[in-house]
Amino acid sequence: MKAAVIHAPGKVTCDNVDDPGIQDDRDVILKVTATAICGSDLHIYSGGVPQPRPMVLGHEFMGIVEETGKAITNLKKGDRVVVPFPIACGHCFFCDHGYPSNCEHSNPRYGPEGGIFEEKGGALFGYTDLYGGYDGGQAQYVRVPYADFGPRLVPDNLTDEQVLFLTDIFPTGYSGVDWGEVKGGETVAIFGSGPVGIMAAKAAWLRGAARVLIVDTIQYRLDMAKKAANAETILWEEDGKNAIEAIRAATKGRGADVCIEAVGFEPDRTFLDRAKAVINLEKGSPKVLEACMSAVRRNGIVPVLGVYPVTYDNFPVGQFFDKGLTLRGGQAPAHRHIDTLLQYVREGKVILDDIITHRLPLTKVADGYSMFKKKEDNCVKVVLDPWA
Numbered sequence: 001m002k003a004a005v006i007h008a009p010g011k012v013t014c015d016n017v018d019d020p021g022i023q024d025d026r027d028v029i030l031k032v033t034a035t036a037i038c039g040s041d042l043h044i045y046s047g048g049v050p051q052p053r054p055m056v057l058g059h060e061f062m063g064i065v066e067e068t069g070k071a072i073t074n075l076k077k078g079d080r081v082v083v084p085f086p087i088a089c090g091h092c093f094f095c096d097h098g099y100p101s102n103c104e105h106s107n108p109r110y111g112p113e114g115g116i117f118e119e120k121g122g123a124l125f126g127y128t129d130l131y132g133g134y135d136g137g138q139a140q141y142v143r144v145p146y147a148d149f150g151p152r153l154v155p156d157n158l159t160d161e162q163v164l165f166l167t168d169i170f171p172t173g174y175s176g177v178d179w180g181e182v183k184g185g186e187t188v189a190i191f192g193s194g195p196v197g198i199m200a201a202k203a204a205w206l207r208g209a210a211r212v213l214i215v216d217t218i219q220y221r222l223d224m225a226k227k228a229a230n231a232e233t234i235l236w237e238e239d240g241k242n243a244i245e246a247i248r249a250a251t252k253g254r255g256a257d258v259c260i261e262a263v264g265f266e267p268d269r270t271f272l273d274r275a276k277a278v279i280n281l282e283k284g285s286p287k288v289l290e291a292c293m294s295a296v297r298r299n300g301i302v303p304v305l306g307v308y309p310v311t312y313d314n315f316p317v318g319q320f321f322d323k324g325l326t327l328r329g330g331q332a333p334a335h336r337h338i339d340t341l342l343q344y345v346r347e348g349k350v351i352l353d354d355i356i357t358h359r360l361p362l363t364k365v366a367d368g369y370s371m372f373k374k375k376e377d378n379c380v381k382v383v384l385d386p387w388a
């Protein structure tokens, strides 16, 4: 089959690889009909999340059930499903408590120098050996473990593009406002107007926010946030002080109730760069996190959606303590929200596919990664067709 394979930082190619097969009774094999490139994939592409061997990428995908393992009774060949991006068993301590992205029953995790995370648990499709080493869904077929827990049936009257972002970025954006305890009437500020930030803005309105402000360093990304999520936009200039001041000015000097971080690890810095920066006590990429902590009000909440694949980094601990902030974050518990969010899509309460700017055949995946990373051609979200 055809699949997007990462070989080295900056090198993703469409290769011919072996078809996946059933390995466990709870597996299904899915014929992928649509898949997307995520900002999280860029961390692998840039080398920020290292991957030592070639691997099939992709954790945002949907498709048609091709084959089912012996224990699968909820799905049959021909069913059309969308799949949440964390690989979760559904029955361990963390799955039982609503934290599928911390599931204990995934593959072991391997990192550079024996692993940067000490704790076992937490695996994703196509997200390096650090997250379980599972092949991903930027491919014609993918093996879906624990298929009696993850995949959700999709109604026939909705197109692939209408529901594809239920895999990750919409539940992730929604997790931001859920972690932010948005109940109605709040001012929500979002740093990062990429697909995740824009989905967080859509989710903030759904949860009754009074104002939604969004910050980015790139104007066309802000234009998309205005168009697709009706957010008030702020262009980050130089060190970002203007953005912090604008958010304070919008909130009687107090700061936003919730500041969502939707940027993450500086995409151009590798793991090694970061290690050197820490050793040399340089100030690192938490500048966005620091800005969130400045722009949020005292006792406010900072949900961190951006991925930080590093052990230690400079961190404004004094700000955290003095303001009495709540910090939350992690890979989003997509399973927890996906059914509610699918219902919103069915009822027409939210539209997700209006952020798609590029549709490419999987064979052009290299162009898709390059364009999305360099933010060329006003690219916001790339959807790949494995069969075109």
Ligand code: NAD
Residues within 6 Å of the ligand: 038, 039, 040, 041, 042, 043, 168, 169, 172, 191, 192, 193, 194, 195, 196, 197, 215, 216, 217, 218, 221, 236, 240, 262, 263, 264, 265, 288, 304, 305, 306, 307, 330, 331, 332, 380
């Ligand atoms: P993206 O790269 O398209 O978007 C990031 C945006 O941040 C870009 O528009 C960029 O211009 C902007 N940015 C860069 N520096 C900034 C600054 N100083 N201030 C404000 N904005 C700035 O990626 P995306 O797909 O939107 O993903 C965003 C982050 O969310 C990534 O780190 C990704 O790994 C992470 N993510 C996390 C989860 C999760 O479960 N927690 C899920 C999906 C994605």
Ligand code: ZN
Residues within 6 Å of the ligand: 038, 039, 040, 041, 059, 060, 085, 168, 169
């Ligand atoms: Zn993703």
Ligand code: ZN
Residues within 6 Å of the ligand: 088, 089, 090, 091, 092, 093, 094, 095, 096, 102, 103, 104, 105
């Ligand atoms: Zn589990």
